[in-house]
Amino acid sequence: KAGVTQTPRYLIKTRGQQVTLSCSPISGHRSVSWYQQTPGQGLQFLFEYFSETQRNKGNFPGRFSGRQFSNSRSEMNVSTLELGDSALYLCASSRDRVDEQFFGPGTRLTVL
């Protein structure tokens, strides 16, 4: 069974731009969660989607948003990028909301 895939793997943007990251979960998994990983803050929860509905949201500004489609694929968007948004963005999928989560390889975002 194919694992979680994330595209693109690497992205370079400038301040003020916006970015959209994509995540395809493992087949049959309906829950998708997004995390931001930085050296200083570790893994920080962004949001969780299940059945196309946001179920939980982390403590991030409104510039961070996401959605989930009917095929469980998910996207997250960051608008008006700031230098501090540079991070590894990880997507994780699980069969349902309480099962173990499996991570994708991440998207490395660099904001210049």
Add this chain to the structure above:
Amino acid sequence: GQQLNQSPQSMFIQEGEDVSMNCTSSSIFNTWLWYKQDPGEGPVLLIALYKAGELTSNGRLTAQFGITRKDSFLNISASIPSDVGIYFCAGRSGNTPLVFGKGTRLSVIA
């Protein structure tokens, strides 16, 4: 946000030695997960624990769900060079988001 206390932060060990690391929380969890992350990659799930007192093995790895439900332990026996990486614990209660420790960086000296 909330984070778990994971220790030690880093370890340097000789190949063949056993390794122990742990995580503690101020909250009760009903799920503990242990992950390993290599540079430039996403975390890989090693062991999942769902019951207080549960002891689960995956090859040379053994993890335990503490009976207080506020801690978990991971042991690696007879370490080898490919064990190098960052190990993360994560916990949750019900449908709440996973909370992660800051990681234990393991270095193995051949």
